[in-house]
Amino acid sequence: MASSVEETASRPDLAKQKVKTNKRSMTRRAIDDLVGGLLRVNIWGVLGWSDIRQQYRRSTLGPLWITLSMAAFVLFLGILYAQLFNRPLHLYMPHLAIGYILWTMISSFVEGGSRCFISAEGIIKQLAAPLSVHVYRLIWANLLTLAHHVIIIVVVMVVFAIAPNENWLLAIPGLLLILLTGAWVIFLLGILSARFRDIPQIVQTVMRMIFFMTPVLWMPEFIPRRAIFLTANPFHHYIELVRGPLLNKPIDPLHWQVAGALTVIGWIVTLLVYRRFRQRIAYWL
Amino acid sequence: MVHIHAERVGIDFPIYGNTGRSLKNSILHATTGGRLATTASRTVVAALSNISLDLREGDRLGLVGGNGAGKTTLLRVLASIYEPTRGTLTTSGQIVPLFGGSLGMDLELPGFDNIILRGMILGLSRRQIMNKIDDIAAFTELEDFLHLPVRTYSAGMRVRLAFAISTSVDADILLLDEGVGAGDASFMNKAQARLLDFVERTGLLVLATHSTTLMRKICSHAIWMHRGEIKRHGPVDDVMTEYREWILEQQRLRAEKAA
Numbered sequence: 001m002a003s004s005v006e007e008t009a010s011r012p013d014l015a016k017q018k019v020k021t022n023k024r025s026m027t028r029r030a031i032d033d034l035v036g037g038l039l040r041v042n043i044w045g046v047l048g049w050s051d052i053r054q055q056y057r058r059s060t061l062g063p064l065w066i067t068l069s070m071a072a073f074v075l076f077l078g079i080l081y082a083q084l085f086n087r088p089l090h091l092y093m094p095h096l097a098i099g100y101i102l103w104t105m106i107s108s109f110v111e112g113g114s115r116c117f118i119s120a121e122g123i124i125k126q127l128a129a130p131l132s133v134h135v136y137r138l139i140w141a142n143l144l145t146l147a148h149h150v151i152i153i154v155v156v157m158v159v160f161a162i163a164p165n166e167n168w169l170l171a172i173p174g175l176l177l178i179l180l181t182g183a184w185v186i187f188l189l190g191i192l193s194a195r196f197r198d199i200p201q202i203v204q205t206v207m208r209m210i211f212f213m214t215p216v217l218w219m220p221e222f223i224p225r226r227a228i229f230l231t232a233n234p235f236h237h238y239i240e241l242v243r244g245p246l247l248n249k250p251i252d253p254l255h256w257q258v259a260g261a262l263t264v265i266g267w268i269v270t271l272l273v274y275r276r277f278r279q280r281i282a283y284w285l
Numbered sequence: 286m287v288h289i290h291a292e293r294v295g296i297d298f299p300i301y302g303n304t305g306r307s308l309k310n311s312i313l314h315a316t317t318g319g320r321l322a323t324t325a326s327r328t329v330v331a332a333l334s335n336i337s338l339d340l341r342e343g344d345r346l347g348l349v350g351g352n353g354a355g356k357t358t359l360l361r362v363l364a365s366i367y368e369p370t371r372g373t374l375t376t377s378g379q380i381v382p383l384f385g386g387s388l389g390m391d392l393e394l395p396g397f398d399n400i401i402l403r404g405m406i407l408g409l410s411r412r413q414i415m416n417k418i419d420d421i422a423a424f425t426e427l428e429d430f431l432h433l434p435v436r437t438y439s440a441g442m443r444v445r446l447a448f449a450i451s452t453s454v455d456a457d458i459l460l461l462d463e464g465v466g467a468g469d470a471s472f473m474n475k476a477q478a479r480l481l482d483f484v485e486r487t488g489l490l491v492l493a494t495h496s497t498t499l500m501r502k503i504c505s506h507a508i509w510m511h512r513g514e515i516k517r518h519g520p521v522d523d524v525m526t527e528y529r530e531w532i533l534e535q536q537r538l539r540a541e542k543a544a
Contacts, residue, residue, distance in 0.1 A: 042405045050402065054393050126384050127406050128365040196308035279368035282361075283298055 030275040037132030044133045048140030066148040074100060074152060081217060090160040092219070097156045098243045099216040101149045105142050106178065106235060107207050112138050113186030114193040114200040121285040131281060135186045139179060153246070167245045174241030177259045181238065184263075184270040191277055194284040210235060234262055287342040287378035287457040287489050289363060295371035296333040296358060296513075332358045333513045336372070340491070342457070345484050347504035347521060348493040349528050354510040356493040360384065360460045363491060378457030378489065381407055383447055390447060396431035396438070397422070400450055407454045417453050424449040424475070444468050452479050458489045477502055497525055 037044070056062045074097045082092040113135075117124065120134045157164075193199040214235045215222075223229060230236050237258040244251045333355050340346060348356045361367045362374065364382040390399045400421055404414040422431055425445045427438075435443060445468060452459070459480075468476060480503055484490050494500055500507060500521055507524040509517040517524050 042410070046402055046405050050391060050394060050398065057393075122390075123406070125361065125366060127382060128380065129406060192308075195306075196311065197306045198308050202308065280299075282366050282368075 026275050026278075027271075030271060030278050033130040033274075033278060034132045037130035037136060040130065040133055043129055044136035044140055047133070047137040048144065051137070051141040052144045063148070066145060067151055070101065070104070070149050071152050071155075074156070077217070085218065085222070087219070094156050094160055094162060094247055095219055095243070096217065098153055098246055099239055101146070101153065102178070102239045102242055103211065103214065103216045103235075104149070105146055106182070106238065107211070108142050108145075109138065109182035109185055110189065110207055111200070111203055112142075113182075114189040114203045116186055116190040117194045117281060117285065118190075118197075118200070124282055124285055131278070132187070135183055135190065138186055139182060142182075143179075157246075162247070165248065167248055170245035170251065171242045174238070174245065174259075177241060177263055178238050181259065181263050181266060184266040188266070188270045188273060191273060191281060194281050195277075214239065234258060288376070289338060289340040289458065289489065289491075290375045291336055291338040291363075291369075291372065292374075293372035294333060294336040294362060294369045294374050295331065296362060296367055297370045298330045298332045298358075300328045300330055331513055333362065333369075334371075335514055336362075337515075338508075340489055342378075342489050343484065343505075345490045345503055345505040346492070347500040347507040347524075348491065348510055349495070349500070349507060349524065350510035350516075355513040356510050357384065357462055358513070359510065360462055360491065360493060363458075364460050376458070379408065379455075380458040380460065381451050381454050381456035382460040382462075383451040384460075384462040390435050390443065392436035393434055395434055396425070396427060396446055399435055399446065400431075403447070403450045404454065407451070407456075409454060421449045421453050424453075424479075426472075441468050441472070445472055448476060448479075452483060456483075456488065459483060459491070461490070461492045461494075463493045463495055473499070500525065 052066075055066060061068060074093070077100075078089065078093040078096050081087075081096065082089045085092065116134045116138050117131065123129070124131065124134075156162075189199065189203065193203075210233070213229065214233055215230065216239070220230055220236070220240075231254065237255040240255050241251065241259055243249075244255070336359060338346075348359065350356055358367065360382065361384070362369055363376065364380055365374075365376070366382070391402060394402065397418070400418055401411070401414050404417070405411070409417075422428075425431070425442075427442060427445060430438065430442065431446075435446070438446070448468070461480075477499065480490065480492075484503070490503070492500070492504060504521050506519060507521045508515055509524050509528045517527055
């Protein structure tokens, strides 16, 4: 372990003092942190798992609780909203179940991401581990939650007799894109929120609004003449990439294009921000 | 080879006021030219300056100084938690820090789970921890409390637990903050014995403490920190004597002023 920072101006005005650092070594250290964090599976594995176990611990139902609470939500809202929207249950319920389960994960990436470094302050200021472990921890905890929720999707598929076919495989790259994008969103929001402490509240408010604007409770075909609300909503594209194949719907190539572009652009921006501010994060906490 | 080498290390801390930490205010400030929001307050504090150190295995360094002198900040720099904004720092050897506050534990989890969690964060495999877990549990003397969430523990009990785990990892460099002093007398005796044992196994120890006795028993030399700088570096007795005299001097000056 070695670190070196060159000193340029040598006093006395600290506010104006510029620290010149070797750009290549900063990129290198940012990437080391990302890769090094990923390799420390035991840390993010145990932290993410303990996040889930705490949800078990607080209820007598244990592991069942995560599945049952989601199942109840899907069941009751499914029946009610199918009536409200006048849609057949066998079309509406699978749409809602898959959409809401995906939304739960995506919104947890965004909202949890904005708090990921703030809530890990205790560990960050105690132990020198790569910061990225807190990003992987959140993703891992969400994958474990998703595993609990998948049971519901299976039940819904069986009940409404939706036969599996080779289209379903397309949901896998879709899920991967959600995870890859989730990772940079967590990272970027985590960094920004460490500096600006009102971001988590802002994010929460905005996400609540987006939930109602995204076709989770309602279906895209409800607004054929207001399609701009769909194409301009990135969340719609990501959800459709997984939900579409599972429900045997043809996938608009636009979904792939938007999700792919956002993944790449997002990672470039995040890496630049991370390279610039990595060593500041511990100070901000 | 275990060593810590710091050359003219300095840390500048940005301190943000409440408005400076708000994105809404910062945007309002930037877009209205400061008319709608008060100046985004940002002050830079030199938390450490000009720290040069050269520590090798077997060294037991004690840190003294008032609150806010920079002891904890220095320990965090040595632990690579804060990166220096000036100067260079090189370390070699596995570092295990033990600082106050939450002690890096998950308060909702029981003591046993925290042993596993912390052990893993410190780089042990599950099997290595399982081999040590009985020893660690015995050292804490917490017995059945280890099944209860750590949030139910007193400050002293938390210190026992964190100390037992951190000193069980085969570290090369141990960094201890003053919080360790929260243990009771019988624990402090055990802790001292354990630290001496650690140092004898050619470890390197840096210890921040307000306890003169602990410092005299364990440390080979001491640093007196004042306002982020090293005011005096030398044998424990010399540094402690000067530090004491300085405190008395300050008290005398204050009394004179009041009179």
